[in-house]
Amino acid sequence: MMMEISKKRRAINVVMLSLSGICTVLVVGVLFFILGYLLIHGARSLNWDFFTKLPKPAGETGGGMANAIVGSAKVLLIAMSIGVPLGFLAGVYLAEYSGRTFAFILRYTVDLLNGVPSIVIGIVAYAVVVRPMKHFSALAGGVALGIMMIPIAVRTTEEFLRAVPNAMREGAMALGATKAQTVFTVVVPAAVSGLTSGMMLNLARVAGETAPLLFTALGNMFWAKGWLAPIATLPVMIYNYAIAPDEDLHQQAWAAGFVLLSLILLVNITARMIIARGPASSRR
Amino acid sequence: MASYPGQQALNPTAALPAETMQPAVQTSNKLSARNINFFYGSFQALHDISLDIPANKVTAFIGPSGCGKSTFLRTMNRMNEALRNTRVEGELLLDSRALLEMDVTDVRRRVGMVFQKSNPFAKSIFDNVAYGLRVNGIRKKSVIEEAVERSLTHAALWTEVKDKLNKPASALSGGQQQRLCIARALAVEPEVLLLDEPCSALDPIATLKIEELLFQLKEMTTIVIVTHNMQQAARLADLTGFFLLGKLIEIDGTRKIFQNPKKKETEDYVTGRFG
Numbered sequence: 001m002m003m004e005i006s007k008k009r010r011a012i013n014v015v016m017l018s019l020s021g022i023c024t025v026l027v028v029g030v031l032f033f034i035l036g037y038l039l040i041h042g043a044r045s046l047n048w049d050f051f052t053k054l055p056k057p058a059g060e061t062g063g064g065m066a067n068a069i070v071g072s073a074k075v076l077l078i079a080m081s082i083g084v085p086l087g088f089l090a091g092v093y094l095a096e097y098s099g100r101t102f103a104f105i106l107r108y109t110v111d112l113l114n115g116v117p118s119i120v121i122g123i124v125a126y127a128v129v130v131r132p133m134k135h136f137s138a139l140a141g142g143v144a145l146g147i148m149m150i151p152i153a154v155r156t157t158e159e160f161l162r163a164v165p166n167a168m169r170e171g172a173m174a175l176g177a178t179k180a181q182t183v184f185t186v187v188v189p190a191a192v193s194g195l196t197s198g199m200m201l202n203l204a205r206v207a208g209e210t211a212p213l214l215f216t217a218l219g220n221m222f223w224a225k226g227w228l229a230p231i232a233t234l235p236v237m238i239y240n241y242a243i244a245p246d247e248d249l250h251q252q253a254w255a256a257g258f259v260l261l262s263l264i265l266l267v268n269i270t271a272r273m274i275i276a277r278g279p280a281s282s283r284r
Numbered sequence: 285m286a287s288y289p290g291q292q293a294l295n296p297t298a299a300l301p302a303e304t305m306q307p308a309v310q311t312s313n314k315l316s317a318r319n320i321n322f323f324y325g326s327f328q329a330l331h332d333i334s335l336d337i338p339a340n341k342v343t344a345f346i347g348p349s350g351c352g353k354s355t356f357l358r359t360m361n362r363m364n365e366a367l368r369n370t371r372v373e374g375e376l377l378l379d380s381r382a383l384l385e386m387d388v389t390d391v392r393r394r395v396g397m398v399f400q401k402s403n404p405f406a407k408s409i410f411d412n413v414a415y416g417l418r419v420n421g422i423r424k425k426s427v428i429e430e431a432v433e434r435s436l437t438h439a440a441l442w443t444e445v446k447d448k449l450n451k452p453a454s455a456l457s458g459g460q461q462q463r464l465c466i467a468r469a470l471a472v473e474p475e476v477l478l479l480d481e482p483c484s485a486l487d488p489i490a491t492l493k494i495e496e497l498l499f500q501l502k503e504m505t506t507i508v509i510v511t512h513n514m515q516q517a518a519r520l521a522d523l524t525g526f527f528l529l530g531k532l533i534e535i536d537g538t539r540k541i542f543q544n545p546k547k548k549e550t551e552d553y554v555t556g557r558f559g
Binding site: 168169172176177178181190 | 465
């Protein structure tokens, strides 16, 4: 009888272990499949021209996506200069100043904003930037992505500031520092590595967004004429090329996907290295 | 261990005449508390505390955990104001001026504090000590450098750190970090230095260093120390106050408290019969 139970339990153990093992392999497998597929297709069609040349007119082969790479950088720069300061300062307020009730409301609002579909945020940017200015622009795309960055920027800032031990705040105040001096010269510096990497991960997260850019930044086959003109970005370029009928354009889309993913991975890895090397005090 | 001057005070057979146990009456009072009540929400943590802290002396507060001694210490530089839902009643006098009505940052600059757990900032050793000067508007490099060296010397840390002032403070040992925090507090030249169990996380050697340091510092500043360690109070303090359940049971010359206290509660506590 005892042997029976023991056998049964051992069998269940083996089954469950194999099941969870298989699922783990599947999860990791999906990631590596995507990476591998992109690597094979993307790297094959990747060449120096991709980084230096403009797209060729329909029907011609060759060309590159130099304008889209620069365009993505410009749109992300605008997004960052909107999302990071707004989110950071709101996060500082949330962590250091606000009362409980207001903090609850603010946190809830931010979480809701985080749940708003990206296409809806695109519509908002279209309504408040594109329509009044009467044309698509890098600015509109940046505003859309900037709004998308805010919720995570707020919550990251709040989390990292809360992780700074209260003893450090008391130490500063006991020396006659004002609240603002304490926050900005002791608490924020103690959390700076976490904050930097959090913002980088946040940027990496919106770098691949396509939907909000479709009707804000629009796209452009040439160099954009300044910040207020339609501009090409990598995700929109991938979208346009992938649905095009031409096999050569498909190859370019693969290459763009590969470049975009590599850039995002690079930002991710750098951010995680900054976290790992941050001052011990912020992790106490 | 046997060489501590105050330790024999715990031994009744080594008693000195009662007259010598009295605190010096001539010294002026640096800080005075009159009828201090303190509330965490609806919980009253301090009941009607009145006492005088003489200038250039070491005053120790002893008592069991939760008796209010730390709360009272934190009332004296108004650190408790940073906590939500707290309230203080009564009067505190710093050099006969109402402390509770002064500018709070000014109070904290004049009444410094060292905490139970060392709390260096995530900055270099130099910047830690310079912090108090910088937030108080001192920018001149030579002044800051001079003050940093002086404070670290007073905190008996200068020789250990003078070649690594730009290293992060977190690289120091626990005892060094606590002395750094003392140096940081000394840099702004406080008139009163409050210490909240500064040695509770330190080994005996580091503790001894800090005690020696406090003994010397009382020439420059008035020292108030909260401690769980009765031997420490006996070794260091000129005056000792005994707290129990939010009340000040008695405060008197240290030897008097340890050898011939007026109140039965004090006697029970210092002789280990408490509870």
